[in-house]
Amino acid sequence: MDTNVLRAELIDKCIGSRLWVVMKDEKEFVGTLEGFDDYVNMLLRDVTEYDTDADGEVRTNKVERLLLNGNNICMLIPGGERPQ
Amino acid sequence: MAQDRTPAAFLAEIVGKPVVVRLNSGIDYRGVLSCLDGYMNIALEQTEECVNGEVKNRFGDAFIRGNNVLYISADRERWTE
Numbered sequence: 001m002d003t004n005v006l007r008a009e010l011i012d013k014c015i016g017s018r019l020w021v022v023m024k025d026e027k028e029f030v031g032t033l034e035g036f037d038d039y040v041n042m043l044l045r046d047v048t049e050y051d052t053d054a055d056g057e058v059r060t061n062k063v064e065r066l067l068l069n070g071n072n073i074c075m076l077i078p079g080g081e082r083p084q
Numbered sequence: 085m086a087q088d089r090t091p092a093a094f095l096a097e098i099v100g101k102p103v104v105v106r107l108n109s110g111i112d113y114r115g116v117l118s119c120l121d122g123y124m125n126i127a128l129e130q131t132e133e134c135v136n137g138e139v140k141n142r143f144g145d146a147f148i149r150g151n152n153v154l155y156i157s158a159d160r161e162r163w164t165e
Contacts, residue, residue, distance in 0.1 A: 014149070015089075025108070027154075040126075043094050047157075055113035063104075067091050068156035069124060070152075072108065 011076065019044070020080035024072045026052040030082050031066075032060055040070035050082060092115045095120060102159035103128075111135055114159055115146065126152030131133075 014033050019027040020040065031044030049061040098117055105126055112135075115128030126148040126165045133141035 021111045035091060035094075037091045041091045042119055043089060043091050061153075064160055065094075066155045068155045069153050071151070072154065 009056045011020070011040070013077070014078045017079055019082060020077040020082050021068065021073060022075040022077070027072075028052075028082055029068060034065075036070075040073060042068045042070065042073070044068060048082075098156070098158050104157050104159045105148060106154045107158075108154050109152070113146060113148060115143075117156075118145075120151070120156075124156070125154045126150065126153065126156070136138075140147070 011033075015035065017033065019030075019031060019033045021043075021044075023029070029044060029047055029052040030050070031047035034043040034045050036042045043065075044064050044067075047063045047066055049063060051059045051061070053059065098121065101117060103114045103115065103117045104129070105115075107113070113128060113131055113133055115131035118127045118129050118130065128146045128148065129144070131143040131146040132139050133143070
């Protein structure tokens with residue numbers, strides 16, 4: 001069985017829906033998934049970026065459309081808005 | 085998958101336009117995207133270096149090595165100017 005295809009299909013199912021992306025460091029992104037490639041670089045729309053600093057304070061930043069580098073992505077949660 | 089919404093298509097679309105490149109360190113580089121490659125190495129023109137939204141430096145041309153890039157987004161603020 002070609003597992004590569006299955007992995008891609010799992011993310012492919014999320015296209016068009018909200019996705020919560022947790023990075024390796026203290027960063028998170030929530031946005032609508034438009035597309036992705038083999039490296040899981042992701043094209044997101046209506047994105048909110050959450051950056052947690054050393055004091056646990058969360059800074060947010062809104063971006064209309066962005067290409068997120070897949071290099072630092074840790075976890076993807078489909079359909080998820082980030083719990084406050 | 086919708087072929088026109090892949091990362092490669094997005095990049096082709098924004099070449100020559102104002103973009104914001106955020107690095108893993110949190111520093112933003114705003115400028116006109118002149119070209120880039122598959123490693124996300126980026127060449128920018130009319131570059132502004134922003135730390136916490138404040139312009140710290142201006143460069144005519146800048147090259148950013150791809151491994152530092154967190155994300156690339158279209159810069160709507162400069163778009164509408």
